[in-house]
Amino acid sequence: MFDRLFDGRIDRASLIIDTLTLAKLRITRFTGEYWTSKQRQASSLHEVSYRACFKPQLPRFFIETLTHPGDTLYDPFMGRGTTIVEGALFGRKVIGNDINPLSKILTEPRLCPPSMEEVERRLAQIKLGKRRDRSTDLAMFYHPNTESEILALRGYLARRLASRKEDYIDRWIRMVATNRLTGHSKGFFSVYTLPPNQATSRENQKKINKARRQKPEYRNVKELILRKTKSLLRNVSDDQIERVSTAGESARLFTGGAWHTKRITDNAVDLVVTSPPFLDTVNYAQDNWLRCWFNHIDHKEVQTKLTVVRSVEEWVSVMERVFQELHRIVRPEGAVAFEVGEVRKRNLRLDEIVVPIGLRTGFRCAGILINQQQFTKTSHIWGVGNNRAGTNTNRIVVFQKPH
Numbered sequence: 001m002f003d004r005l006f007d008g009r010i011d012r013a014s015l016i017i018d019t020l021t022l023a024k025l026r027i028t029r030f031t032g033e034y035w036t037s038k039q040r041q042a043s044s045l046h047e048v049s050y051r052a053c054f055k056p057q058l059p060r061f062f063i064e065t066l067t068h069p070g071d072t073l074y075d076p077f078m079g080r081g082t083t084i085v086e087g088a089l090f091g092r093k094v095i096g097n098d099i100n101p102l103s104k105i106l107t108e109p110r111l112c113p114p115s116m117e118e119v120e121r122r123l124a125q126i127k128l129g130k131r132r133d134r135s136t137d138l139a140m141f142y143h144p145n146t147e148s149e150i151l152a153l154r155g156y157l158a159r160r161l162a163s164r165k166e167d168y169i170d171r172w173i174r175m176v177a178t179n180r181l182t183g184h185s186k187g188f189f190s191v192y193t194l195p196p197n198q199a200t201s202r203e204n205q206k207k208i209n210k211a212r213r214q215k216p217e218y219r220n221v222k223e224l225i226l227r228k229t230k231s232l233l234r235n236v237s238d239d240q241i242e243r244v245s246t247a248g249e250s251a252r253l254f255t256g257g258a259w260h261t262k263r264i265t266d267n268a269v270d271l272v273v274t275s276p277p278f279l280d281t282v283n284y285a286q287d288n289w290l291r292c293w294f295n296h297i298d299h300k301e302v303q304t305k306l307t308v309v310r311s312v313e314e315w316v317s318v319m320e321r322v323f324q325e326l327h328r329i330v331r332p333e334g335a336v337a338f339e340v341g342e343v344r345k346r347n348l349r350l351d352e353i354v355v356p357i358g359l360r361t362g363f364r365c366a367g368i369l370i371n372q373q374q375f376t377k378t379s380h381i382w383g384v385g386n387n388r389a390g391t392n393t394n395r396i397v398v399f400q401k402p403h
């Protein structure tokens with residue numbers, strides 16, 4: 001299987017094999033265009049924005065190369081759920097985890113998508129009348145009537161959850177509304193602001209409004225939820241709906257630290273495809289403060305739990321605990337594809353740091369794969385966060401648990 005990963009599908013001549021500083025460990029870096037954004041289009045079901053998410057083609061490459069239908073796929077840092085949703089679309093069983101509760105809110109509904117008609121009918125039943133909450137000042141983002149509708153929807157969803165009446169349609173509406181809260185086009189509830197995965201502060205928004213001489217216009221919350229639902233489902237076939245729903249029935253999505261996943265049994269996982277938080281590059285909790293507010297999550301509390309590390313030593317000690325846990329739950333001969341971006345202006349190569357961590361915790365390193373892709377405009381759609389100078393490179397360290 002690993003031969004297929006590095007050789008089978010790529011023209012040998014296109015490989016640049018680096019002799020690394022890791023040569024002593026006999027670990028090879030393979031550079032090539034293993035997947036591209038032009039390669040088989042990704043499903044529209046992925047189009048939920050999230051900071052530092054990867055493109056669906058990345059997990060797809062490993063899923064197709066290293067697993068079979070029915071195998072179990074796991075992501076300990078699932079974010080918006082790219083690995084989970086892609087695995088489900090390909091008929092794999094899925095397990096996910098993230099310390100941020102928003103991650104489950106954004107992932108779970110796409111493992112049980114409702115039809116347009118179901119969403120339409122449910123929205124028609126929800127009263128989004130006038131509702132003012134003087135303790136919440138979001139006037140710099142929303143027209144007063146839009147703000148009332150958001151507050152009413154937030155209240156409805158909270159009541160459904162508290163009374164245990166929340167179902168897959170409510171969860172879908174929650175996910176879409178969370179996704180539509182702020183953004184830079186008329187498809188969002190807010191006035192023009194930063195991209196949707198990066199909510200700015202109230203004070204900054206006031207400055208943006210002043211600089212752009214803008215005032216929030218009215219946006220119809222129900223209409224925008226329906227429009228986004230249509231867009232998310234636009235290229236999802238009936239077969240795919242069936243596959244994700246089957247995966248959804250057995251899916252297990254956890255909210256907690258990646259090093260402490262006791263509910264996952266030993267040797268349960270065939271393949272892990274993941275991308276950890278990097279060194280202090282993204283502040284997930286701050287970027288998500290408005291999404292947290294909408295879902296009654298205390299973003300400051302989430303901030304204290306998230307791994308935000310400032311030194312390599314600290315990062316290594318956190319990842320060592322994560323790898324120990326992965327070694328417990330991955331089956332013998334199962335694999336881990338661990339994506340590390342390029343941080344700190346390319347001076348620091350996290351892939352070289354990850355290899356010894358994996359080896360110390362009992363894995364064998366099969367190699368480092370560098371997917372080099374020329375930057376295209378469409379890459380933006382997927383929220384690729386590490387585009388620089390026209391090239392997007394993902395580095396993935398591939399490990400195998402020995403028999």
Ligand SMILES: C[S@@+](CC[C@H](N)C(=O)[O-])C[C@H]1O[C@@H](n2cnc3c(N)ncnc32)[C@H](O)[C@@H]1O
Nearest residue numbers: 053054077079080082098099100257258277307
């Ligand atoms: C690079 S993002 C993953 C993005 C994901 N691959 C996607 O496509 O959406 C890293 C994720 O790690 C999560 N995270 C940070 N610290 C964590 C921890 N200690 N345990 C589990 N998840 C954590 C963050 O909330 C964030 O969602």
